[in-house]
Amino acid sequence: FLGAGGGNDIQWCFSQVKGAVDDDVAEADIISTVEFNHSGELLATGDKGGRVVIFQQEQENKTQSHSRGEYNVYSTFQSHEPEFDYLKSLEIEEKINKIRWLPQKNAAQFLLSTNDKTIKLWKISERDKRPEGYNLKEEDGRYRDPTTVTTLRVPVFRPMDLMVEASPRRIFANAHTYHINSISINSDYETYLSADDLRINLWHLEITDRSFNIVDIKPANMEELTEVITAAEFHPNSCSTFVYSSSKGTIRLCDMRASALCDRHSKLFEEPEDPSNRSFFSEIISSISDVKFSHSGRYMMTRDYLSVKIWDLNMENRPVETYQVHEYLRSKLCSLYENDCIFDKFECCWNGSDRQVEFFSLIVMTGSYNNFFRMFDRNTKRDITLEASRENNKPRTVLKPRKVCASGKRKKDEISVDSLDFNKKILHTAWHPKENIIAVATTNNLYIFQDKMN
Amino acid sequence: MFVRGLKRKCFDGEEDIEGTLAGIKAIPSYNLQRQSLLDMSLVKLQLCHMLVEPNLCRSVLIANTVRQIQEEMTQDGTWQMINTQSTGQASLDRLVSTDILCRSSRDQAEGKHVPAYGTFNKDFESDQAQDGSETMSTASSVQTPRNLQSNMWEMENPQENKGNFQKSLDQIFETLENKSPNSVEDLFSEVDNSYYDLDTMLTGMMSNTKMGHCDSLETFSSPKNTASNSNCKSDLNDLDHIVEILVES
Numbered sequence: 001f002l003g004a005g006g007g008n009d010i011q012w013c014f015s016q017v018k019g020a021v022d023d024d025v026a027e028a029d030i031i032s033t034v035e036f037n038h039s040g041e042l043l044a045t046g047d048k049g050g051r052v053v054i055f056q057q058e059q060e061n062k063t064q065s066h067s068r069g070e071y072n073v074y075s076t077f078q079s080h081e082p083e084f085d086y087l088k089s090l091e092i093e094e095k096i097n098k099i100r101w102l103p104q105k106n107a108a109q110f111l112l113s114t115n116d117k118t119i120k121l122w123k124i125s126e127r128d129k130r131p132e133g134y135n136l137k138e139e140d141g142r143y144r145d146p147t148t149v150t151t152l153r154v155p156v157f158r159p160m161d162l163m164v165e166a167s168p169r170r171i172f173a174n175a176h177t178y179h180i181n182s183i184s185i186n187s188d189y190e191t192y193l194s195a196d197d198l199r200i201n202l203w204h205l206e207i208t209d210r211s212f213n214i215v216d217i218k219p220a221n222m223e224e225l226t227e228v229i230t231a232a233e234f235h236p237n238s239c240s241t242f243v244y245s246s247s248k249g250t251i252r253l254c255d256m257r258a259s260a261l262c263d264r265h266s267k268l269f270e271e272p273e274d275p276s277n278r279s280f281f282s283e284i285i286s287s288i289s290d291v292k293f294s295h296s297g298r299y300m301m302t303r304d305y306l307s308v309k310i311w312d313l314n315m316e317n318r319p320v321e322t323y324q325v326h327e328y329l330r331s332k333l334c335s336l337y338e339n340d341c342i343f344d345k346f347e348c349c350w351n352g353s354d355r356q357v358e359f360f361s362l363i364v365m366t367g368s369y370n371n372f373f374r375m376f377d378r379n380t381k382r383d384i385t386l387e388a389s390r391e392n393n394k395p396r397t398v399l400k401p402r403k404v405c406a407s408g409k410r411k412k413d414e415i416s417v418d419s420l421d422f423n424k425k426i427l428h429t430a431w432h433p434k435e436n437i438i439a440v441a442t443t444n445n446l447y448i449f450q451d452k453m454n
Numbered sequence: 455m456f457v458r459g460l461k462r463k464c465f466d467g468e469e470d471i472e473g474t475l476a477g478i479k480a481i482p483s484y485n486l487q488r489q490s491l492l493d494m495s496l497v498k499l500q501l502c503h504m505l506v507e508p509n510l511c512r513s514v515l516i517a518n519t520v521r522q523i524q525e526e527m528t529q530d531g532t533w534q535m536i537n538t539q540s541t542g543q544a545s546l547d548r549l550v551s552t553d554i555l556c557r558s559s560r561d562q563a564e565g566k567h568v569p570a571y572g573t574f575n576k577d578f579e580s581d582q583a584q585d586g587s588e589t590m591s592t593a594s595s596v597q598t599p600r601n602l603q604s605n606m607w608e609m610e611n612p613q614e615n616k617g618n619f620q621k622s623l624d625q626i627f628e629t630l631e632n633k634s635p636n637s638v639e640d641l642f643s644e645v646d647n648s649y650y651d652l653d654t655m656l657t658g659m660m661s662n663t664k665m666g667h668c669d670s671l672e673t674f675s676s677p678k679n680t681a682s683n684s685n686c687k688s689d690l691n692d693l694d695h696i697v698e699i700l701v702e703s
Binding site: 091116179228230247283337340343 | 507510517518
């Protein structure tokens with residue numbers, strides 16, 4: 001039973017790590033997004049170089065029942081290329097900002113990947129047979145002279161080595177003036193939204209030459225701009241409902257049935273500021289970097305710089321729960337502002353929904369610095385800090401919890417705040433939709449952890 | 455604000471103060487901390503001038519911070535002080551000193567909290583080179599940094615706005631630098647000890663690889679000014695005029 005507390009706490013063990021061992025990180029290899037598909041069999045990563053790498057889980061080996069299947073490279077393809085906007089004399093980065101999988105409808109898999117400006121629908125299909133025995137073509141493809149053909153035969157399919165092909169099926173371009181930060185597929189599986197800093201557009205997966213603008217917060221005079229959209233997501237069950245978060249720490253819930261342009265929210269979620277914590281950095285740290293609905297859609301989770309907040313959709317004036325990710329950084333905000341770390345956008349995710357207990361979102365996971373990542377159990381209110389590091393890479397050895405010493409005397413095994421490596425940030429994490437398997441991305445490596453099965 | 459060369463010059467004849475300096479606990483005044491934050495923010499906004507479109511969210515957040523500081527300083531009546539130390543050289547030096555902060559912290563880094571400073575310095579230096587070569591003429595009517603921001607954000611007319619961005623940047627520099635050296639000497643003759651303290655704090659902080667000076671900056675628990683306004687007192691009548699131009703909104 002997931003996260004039931006007591007003796008049933010999850011014990012995380014290292015499983016695999018993917019990526020270069022070098023300390024010298026190639027910029028193109030920086031992982032920018034991580035996402036499991038709906039079954040959990042496939043795990044996709046996007047990087048700064050515009051590439052998508054998909055890993056596939058091995059079928060469980062009956063003889064090796066103590067561990068779940070390993071993830072191995074299934075397909076790699078170049079999703080986006082760098083572009084140059086001649087009108088603005090600016091480069092358009094090929095970095096993949098988000099990947100979202102479509103639910104599987106047939107043998108092929110489909111995913112949406114996006115960079116700052118363009119969203120693409122990719123079809124990933126397997127080919128393990130090929131036709132042989134053409135009449136007019138030789139095996140190597142050369143055409144035969146028809147006059148040499150004396151008999152006819154029917155070509156047959158013969159097995160071949162498995163080939164995984166990725167092909168772009170749709171390209172959704174030219175709809176965003178600003179940088180796309182989110183894509184979210186609707187529960188109708190026909191439409192999806194894409195959000196940039198100032199606008200949100202609604203698309204139909206089949207139609208690339210049109211999109212509907214459903215949110216526009218661009219002021220008439222750009223000098224008046226004080227707030228931007230930071231993330232957006234469709235409700236998991238209600239296909240007319242979506243939320244978007246802002247740089248001022250607010251979340252707006254909108255209903256597309258209310259009007260064509262959802263500039264007026266149905267609900268506004270905002271926590272009043274704590275006056276005792278007020279500083280020049282208050283607004284920056286309140287900026288929401290990620291928003292995720294719970295499986296049931298009853299709750300949503302937001303991530304700001306220092307905390308994770310759980311909101312009940314029925315209560316707008318404050319979150320129902322708040323978890324501090326790295327409160328020890330509050331006294332360091334000026335330095336973090338100076339080195340730009342305060343603008344890091346951490347994501348957050350829910351545990352997968354347990355087979356037995358459907359739709360219970362009980363555990364929250366999010367990243368931090370020094371390659372630490374954190375989990376919060378909503379039931380027990382316990383939290384844990386773990387580290388993604390090659391030093392802990394003994395499979396089936398339970399990861400040791402880490403502790404940061406905020407001030408005062410540092411105990412053995414604790415790490416002091418000033419020793420944290422702020423270059424090692426975990427911004428992207430993902431939880432298998434059904435099992436206790438998590439994928440944690442450091443700068444250029446992908447770690448996979450599993451819970452220790454008995 | 456705490457230009458090293460000028461500071462030394464300033465304290466040359468004031469040995470009697472040095473004794474007392476040793477005893478002073480190095481906590482920079484709220485005004486200085488706030489000023490430092492403002493400088494840092496302005497530099498960050500200028501550095502958004504990159505090859506790839508700047509991150510709009512980051513720019514907006516920094517601009518909002520600048521606006522907050524300006525509003526508070528205007529309320530306090532301390533906005534005049536922004537120009538106490540500016541001269542032809544000093545304003546650039548003021549920005550340089552922020553850069554030194556960052557550079558030395560990178561040198562100290564050893565896997566500490568410092569990310570891409572290479573980019574930071576490189577862009578900053580290229581901006582410096584560019585602006586330093588501009589000739590400073592009369593102080594024209596300068597829009598506030600708000601103009602800077604809007605020009606940066608206005609993506610629809612990028613070419614034109616890139617020009618505008620550079621122009622408003624130049625205007626800010628023009629204004630800041632339109633001071634004769636003489637008055638600058640006067641200004642610095644009255645400079646407060648706390649300048650020196652902040653500088654010591656900062657350099658001391660960097661060598662300790664602690665997040666030092668910002669610890670004091672973290673004590674911004676309330677927006678109200680807790681330190682006295684007299685820290686940077688100087689006869690700024692001739693600068694008030696320029697300041698008004700800067701603040702004009």
